[in-house]
Amino acid sequence: MEEKNKSSRRKFLKLGLISGATALAGNTIINNLISDQDGSGVKIKVLTPDGQMVEVDAEHLNKYPEAHITPEESRKGIPNRKFVMVIDLARCNNARVCVEACQKAHNLDYHQEFMKIQLIQDHKQANPYWFPKPCFHCDEPSCVKVCPTGATFKRDDNIVLVDTTRCIGCKFCITSCPYSARIFNWGHREVYDRKDVKYSPETSVPGTEGTVLKCDFCPDMLRQGELPHCVRSCPMGVLYFGDILEDLVTNGEETVQFSKLINERGGYRYLERLGAEPNVYYLPPVEKQFPLEGGLDKEDEIIERYKNVPYIQELKKQGKI
Amino acid sequence: MDKANRQRELVREFSPTIEKYSILLKVWIGILIAIILVGFYAFYLQVTKGHEITGMRDNVVWGIYIINFIFFVGISYSGAFISGVLHYYKSPWKNAISRIIEIMTVLSLVIGPVFILLCIGRLDRLHYLFLYPRIQSPITWDIIAIMTDLIGCFIFLYLTFIPDMAVLRDSQDLNVPNWQKKVYKFLAFGYQDTPEQRKTIHKLVRSMSIMIIMLALMAYSVLAWIFSLTIQPGWNSTIFAPYFIIAGLYSGVGVIIILMFLIREIFNLKHYIRKIHFFASGIILLILSILFGYFTFTDYFAKWFSHKPDDINLLNTLFNNYFWEFIFANYIGVIVPVIILLYRKFRTPLGVTIAAVISVLGLWLNRYLIVVPTLETPFIPIQDTRPEFLYYTATWVEYALSFTGIAAFCLFFTLLIKFVPVIPIQGIIENEEEAELSITEPNNLQ
Amino acid sequence: MKIINNKLSRIIVIIFAIASVINTYAQEFVQDNYRTFYNFSMLKQDDNTRSLKVRYVLQHAEDKTVEHPVYKAQIKFINKLDDQEVILAEVLTSKNGIATLTLPENQKYLKDKEGNITLIARFEETEKLEAQEEEIMFKDIFLDFNLAEIDSVKTITLNAYTLNNKGEQLLVEETDVAFYIGGMLSKMKINDGTLESGSYEFEYEHNLPGDENGLLTFYAQIEDHEEFGNVTKMKTMNWGVEHSVPKKVKNSLWSKNAPGWMYAVLAFLLILVWANYVYVVISLFKLKKSIKKDLYKGPIQGN
Structure with missing residues (x-):
């Protein structure tokens, strides 16, 4: 009896090994069909012609390693360009797709936001409006003034970048920025140990602990003629991006002449009086296309952020949220 | 007045503080070292786990460390200013407190910048401040000011030590270990208290005191400018x-x-x-x-x-x-x-x-x-839900390191007093000689 | 390996084998769960080459954000005339599910009597995927894009014609054209209209600055025309308006090099202070030397 049990157990194990071997062999064949070349670290699921769903490395958007811009090279901007962004406050509906696209592209945590969406109510009689706020890449940046090591710098193409190989984490720039555009890496995160991408200030990936980071206008995308991640992902076409020297801005669908857009729609810069000369222009929230409540359809945690806005307090009192 | 005798008397008066290590003293030093060790542990945690364990977050990025830095450095500059003024003008009663002030100046200037270092995210890159300095930055000015002031205060302190080192070197009654006697000899720099030497030392102290006053004013202004040159x-x-x-x-x-x-x-x-x-x-x-x-x-x-x-x-x-x-x-x-x-x-x-x-x-x-x-x-209101990002509350790490700073100050002060007399002996002698001169030559009152 | 004779064991092996195979193909692909996007597009480019593109992507029927490109699928580009099929090329799709082919200007096509060309992009059926095929029928069109300043009016003219079988030019009628100016990231539409008698003309009224040399790039495009497909023509012209490029700022608070006066003041102050320190140190050493001299002179007089 025992003998039989032993032998059947042995057979059972052998069966397992055999079928395991088959499965393994099958997988190896598939893997040989699809070999990963210079991977981006991002995986996508593709379908092969014989109906197999396989995960491969996405083709690297930045075509590294040839396109790698070192920290020294990143101090010179893209020649003959001066980048500028226009944000149409009449269309923003707090979809937050821009926030998430940026976080995905830059390996950020849920709470780390390069593009912040504020809810601003100018005064009690005013209607509040959603206010996307990236870094303004000012022409007279308060942050660059005060950096003791030159880790943050302004380029000729208007972009202000942070070189986290040089940043010593003194946080003077964070205290200096009047628009609260910068954030700090307070602790270590696993994504900082990524080995598959080389660091470039133009991609801000991978981050480093103890350094400052902020919106970078995605120069890596610009070098390939692509729009920054936030601009291309906005479903409402709120964000326009372009070159002020050629006077054109686009939101991915429509392209308009920048000077005309600003002059016809009354474009302005936020807190102009502070003299930082920002390069992000806003189109006033007149004739808003969507009611504000549409943007409140988000998680409670996000709506809690705006608890100090009088309009939200009113809605809470009325029990609408 | 027999100078040699007077010196001997004074040394005998002050030697107990230099020689003895009473139980109370040992307990005191023990407590201070214990506090400092807790601080070292807190520092180790901060270095390994990152600044997450402090209370500083994306909006309040400067907290207790910077506050302690300003405070200690402020004490130091004020001490420098006051001792500069005291030494510039001869006054008989300045002597008793001058050493206390000078030691306080130097010690707090050593401890203050340590707090700034605690606030820096990447201590492994400190040398970048010297490799790639940007002189438009108020922090660079502050570093230059602190370093210059530190060296100035050290020189100043040393100048005031020299005569006392000579007294302690020459004394036969002092019961200290041999190495300490050798240190006295080295630091006395061959001072023999001849009238010329006395005059030279006084002259040097006076010229340094002008420098120290000027430095103190400029250096603290630079520190204030770190704040007031921003738009906030x-x-x-x-x-x-x-x-x-x-x-x-x-x-x-x-x-x-x-x-x-x-x-x-x-x-x-x-x-x-x-x-x-x-x-x-x-x-x-x-x-x-x-x-x-x-x-x-x-x-x-x-x-x-x-x-x-x-x-x-x-x-x-x-x-x-x-x-x-x-x-x-x-x-x-x-x-x-x-x-x-x-x-x-x-x-x-x-x-x-x-x-x-x-x-x-x-x-x-x-x-x-x-x-x-x-x-x-800030100008644009913080719209966040995490309480540590809205309000600043210091954590135990920051408090521990603050107390470590104070404990380090006390410890170094205690140890220095065991090395030099807390009241300059030479000063006492010089004051008494002046007093005698004014009695014997009443018309030569200064 | 022992031969397994037991019938039961044999069945178990088969079950296991099938199970493991199924397990390997764990994410079993069922075509019905997906919507197929198989798009074939064509563009006649500025240099008269023809670019063919196939995009083959499957979108999950329920979760529309999930998309799976088909990778290494073989797409056959075929030029068809009645029953004759000439294979132009076979291209494998990329990781993004895109297969492209560029045909040169002098490519010979099979044309029918009216001069229409039929191109097919075919994906042959596999075990798991259905066959896909899309066809584009078009006529070759020739564009003549001109920009000139006539009587100090900036005029843009587009002439278009097709060739019939005898090689004669036929003027194009009733065809919509759009005109764009190219920027770094996109193109801005400046005009659109309809070709009448093979020609369309309009005045350029915008005041765009162009690139650093004042050059503007103009595009004339026929888009999604049922007869001609997509055609584009490009031309550059120095009609850029004068604009001042902001001067590069050097030696300011924000540049790498500080304003000159900062260096001067800093140097002055530092020299002042450090000279004093050096003076003190030297005096101390002098003092030490003088002491030694005094010692040799003799015992000290006085107190």
């Missing part, structure tokens, strides 16, 4: 540099008084640190307290009256979240010392010391109220 509401005030200097002097005089009192009581030096010292420093504290209150009041009054929205947000934060700290720092911290110092009845050594304690605490809180509320009320 609450920081971008035109009077910040003079305000910091007054506040620094105020806190420095307060700490000097406390040290004077402690040393007077512990080492029983009532003969040297006399009531007049407390009287005079009390008057100075009174004047500084009134000035400090005046500066603070004008700063906030102008903000409140002109009613700019960013200033009003700041004032709301101050009066809602920090009400009691504000009251203590700017009202109690000013009015109570003024009351104590105004009335002769209260102007005893103990009374003056109590006033000094209140003023020092009030000043630390005043620093806190300068740094933190401004960061909590």
Whole structure:
């Protein structure tokens, strides 16, 4: 009896090994069909012609390693360009797709936001409006003034970048920025140990602990003629991006002449009086296309952020949220 | 007066403090070392786990470390200023407290910058400050100022040590280990107290004292500019540099008084640190307290009256979240010392010391109220839900390291006093010689 | 390996084998769960080459954000005339599910009597995927894009013609054209209209600055026309308006090099202070030397 049990157990194990071997062999064949070349670290699921769903490395958007811009090279901007962004406050509906696209592209945590969406109510009689706020890449940046090591710098193409190989984490720039555009890496995160991408200030990936980071206008995308991640992902076409020297801005669908857009729609810069000369222009929230409540359809945690806005307090009192 | 005899007397008087290691002293040093070790552990945690374990977050990125830095460096600069002034003008009663002031100056200038280092995210890259400096940055100016001032204060301190080193070197009664005697000989630099040498030393001290006064003023202005050259509401005030200097002097005089009192009581030096010292420093504290209150009041009054929205947000934060700290720092911290110092009845050594304690605490809180509320009320309101990102609360790590700083200060002070006499012996002798001269030659009063 | 004779064991092996195979193909692909996007597009480019593109992507029927490109699928580009099929090329799709082919200007096509060309992009059926095929029928069109300043009016003209079988030019009628100016990231539409008698003309009224040399790039495009497909023509012209490029700022608070006066003041102050320190140190050493001299002189007089 025992003998039989032993032998059947042995057979059972052998069966397992055999079928395991088959499965393994099958997988190896598939893997040989699809070999990963210079991977981006991002995986996508593709379908092969014989109906197999396989995960491969996405083709690297930045075509590294040839396109790698070192920290020294990143101090010179893209020649003959001066980048500028226009944000149409009449269309923003707090979809937050821009926030998430940026976080995905830059390996950020849920709470780390390069593009912040504020809810601003100018005064009690005013209607509040959603206010996307990236870094303004000012022409007279308060942050660059005060950096003791030159880790943050302004380029000729208007972009202000942070070189986290040089940043010593003194946080003077964070205290200096009047628009609260910068954030700090307070602790270590696993994504900082990524080995598959080389660091470039133009991609801000991978981050480093103890350094400052902020919106970078995605120069890596610009070098390939692509729009920054936030601009291309906005479903409402709120964000326009372009070159002020050629006077054109686009939101991915429509392209308009920048000077005309600003002059016809009354474009302005936020807190102009502070003299930082920002390069992000806003189109006033007149004739808003969507009611504000549409943007409140988000998680409670996000709506809690705006608890100090009088309009939200009113809605809470009325029990609408 | 037989100088040699007098020297011997004085050495005998001061030698117990230098030679003996009483039980109380050992316990005291033990406690200080224990506090410092806790601080080392906290520092180790901060280095390995990152700044996450402090209370600083994306909006209030500067917290207790910077506050301690400003405070310690303020004490140092004020000490430098005061000792510079004292040494420039000959005064017989300056001698008793001059060494205390000078040691305090150097020690707090050594400990202060350590707090800044704690606030820096990447300590492994400190050398970038020297490899890639940007001289447009106020931090670069501050580094240059602190380094220059540190060297200046060391030279100054050393100059005042030389005559006493010579006395201790020559003394036969001093019962200290041989290595210590060798150190005295080395540091005395061959000083023999001839009239020329005495004159040279005095001349050097005097020229350095001018430099020290100038350095102290400039260096503390540079520190104030780190704040006032930004646009932030609450920081971008035109009077910040003079305000910091007054506040620094105020806190420095307060700490000097406390040290004077402690040393007077512990080492029983009532003969040297006399009531007049407390009287005079009390008057100075009174004047500084009134000035400090005046500066603070004008700063906030102008903000409140002109009613700019960013200033009003700041004032709301101050009066809602920090009400009691504000009251203590700017009202109690000013009015109570003024009351104590105004009335002769209260102007005893103990009374003056109590006033000094209140003023020092009030000043630390005043620093806190300068740094933190401004960061909590930026131009674009913080719209966040995480409480640690909305308000700043320091964690045990920061408090532990603060106490470590104070403990380190006390420890080094204690150890230095065991090395040099806390009251310059040479100064005592020179004062007595002057007094004799003025008696024997009454027409040559200076 | 022992031969397994037991019938039961044999069945178990088969079950296991099938199970493991199924397990390997764990994410079993069922075509019905997906919507197929198989798009074939064509563009006649500025240099008269023809670019063919196939995009083959499957979108999950329920979760529309999930998309799976088909990778290494073989797409056959075919030029068809009645029953004749000429294979132009076979291209494998990329990781993004895109297969492209560029045909040169002098490519010979099979044309029907009216001069229409039929191109097919075919994906042959596999075990798991259905066959896909899309066809584009078009006529070759020739564009003549001109920009000129006539009587100090900036005029843009587009002439278009097709060739019939005899090689004669036929003017194009009733065809919509759009005109764009190219920027770094996109193109801005400046005009659109309809070709009448093979020609369309309009005045350029915009005041765009162009690139650093004042050059503007103009595009004339026929888009999604049922007869001609997509055609584009490009031309550059120096009609850029004068604009001042902001001067490069040097030696300011924000640049790498500080303003000159900062260096001067800093140097002055530092020299002042450090000269004093050096003076003190030297004096101390002098003092030490003088002491030694005094010692040799003799005992000290006085106190």
